[in-house]
Amino acid sequence: MFRFREITVRLCGKVFRTGRVPEPQGNAGAAHAAAIAKAIRVRESQGYETTLRHLHNITQLSQPEALxxxxxxxxxxxxxxxxxLHDVLQSRLELTAEMRQNLDEIAHSDAA
Structure with a gap:
């Protein structure tokens, strides 16, 4: 659990340009966002797309938390x-290039 918190803080540092978890969502919101970003990246690397419908299943968050x-x-x-437009839960999620790079840098530094 501590390791996940450390990775979340590093991700927030890269993305939000701070070493602390952003407000107003606080610790849980940042942890949820980090879990979603990581899950999308893993699925992308495996050649899968991610939709809003997938989020709560792949992150173990409740559907409202994931959304x-x-x-x-x-x-x-x-x-x-x-x-x-026909099914909002079928909306596709994609990381921005900057977010993908941030996640890859964190993964690379963890592997080193």
């Missing part, structure tokens, strides 16, 4: 949500 965290990631310009 709130995805909305915050989109507002912060860390993911792009390609809206599906």
């Amino acid at each position: 709130r965290a995805a909305a915050e990631l989109e507002r912060s310009k860390m993911i792009i949500i390609e809206r599906d």
